[in-house]
Amino acid sequence: MATGITKRFELYAALMEELKVRIECIEQALAGRTGFPPPIVREFCYLQLRLLSELIALSCLVAHGDIAGLQSHKSGRAWSADEILKRLTELRPHFYPITVKQTKAEKEEKGVNYHLTPVEPSPLPKDEVLKLYAKTHPHLHRGNLRKLLSAKTPLEMEINAPEIRQWVGKFRLLLGTHMIALNEENVIVCSMKDEKGNVQVAVTRKKLAKG
Numbered sequence: 001m002a003t004g005i006t007k008r009f010e011l012y013a014a015l016m017e018e019l020k021v022r023i024e025c026i027e028q029a030l031a032g033r034t035g036f037p038p039p040i041v042r043e044f045c046y047l048q049l050r051l052l053s054e055l056i057a058l059s060c061l062v063a064h065g066d067i068a069g070l071q072s073h074k075s076g077r078a079w080s081a082d083e084i085l086k087r088l089t090e091l092r093p094h095f096y097p098i099t100v101k102q103t104k105a106e107k108e109e110k111g112v113n114y115h116l117t118p119v120e121p122s123p124l125p126k127d128e129v130l131k132l133y134a135k136t137h138p139h140l141h142r143g144n145l146r147k148l149l150s151a152k153t154p155l156e157m158e159i160n161a162p163e164i165r166q167w168v169g170k171f172r173l174l175l176g177t178h179m180i181a182l183n184e185e186n187v188i189v190c191s192m193k194d195e196k197g198n199v200q201v202a203v204t205r206k207k208l209a210k211g
Contacts, residue, residue, distance in 0.1 A: 019052060023052070029041045030159070030164060049136055054084075082133055085129065096180070098118050098119075100116040100117060101117040101177070172192075188201060
């Protein structure tokens with residue numbers, strides 16, 4: 001039977017798999033493979049971007065499930081990305097995914113299989129996720145009477161494909177291979193696609209190479 005910590009990392013991997021599927025669905029929609037009118041595609045894509053933001057926040061929460069009092073803290077009952085990320089910032093300063101390059105270690109380095117080199121600046125910093133989360137809101141509601149009387153209705157608006165693709169690219173770059181520091185010694189390392197195309201999650205001791 002899996003231990004509590006193993007179950008936590010299995011859940012983290014499942015969230016990453018879901019995130020990967022939602023990214024692929026956005027790309028399929030932008031390629032015109034849904035059969036939906038462009039305005040509906042736009043709304044679908046912004047909905048997925050909002051859910052991607054929530055998945056990032058929830059995965060951070062899952063990764064740090066061992067923080068004392070976290071489950072009883074308000075963030076354990078929160079559901080919005082901005083609420084979770086802001087509260088996690090208060091609990092732990094270094095909780096967010098760090099994009100890394102993974103390189104094999106030299107043969108003479110016994111016990112070390114690879115080095116992790118942080119990518120700076122982050123392709124998608126926490127503050128940008130919060131901005132994206134707020135940005136999706138107007139696209140997912142019909143709005144008030146003033147909006148209804150505006151020059152364009154939602155069904156007349158076009159897809160903002162370049163902006164959506166830019167956000168998708170940032171998610172891909174952030175998470176391709178990333179790590180989350182659990183404490184001073186250990187990190188979660190996640191690859192979004194192993195040799196079989198699956199998400200791979202492991203826990204290892206920090207062995208960082210300078211960029």
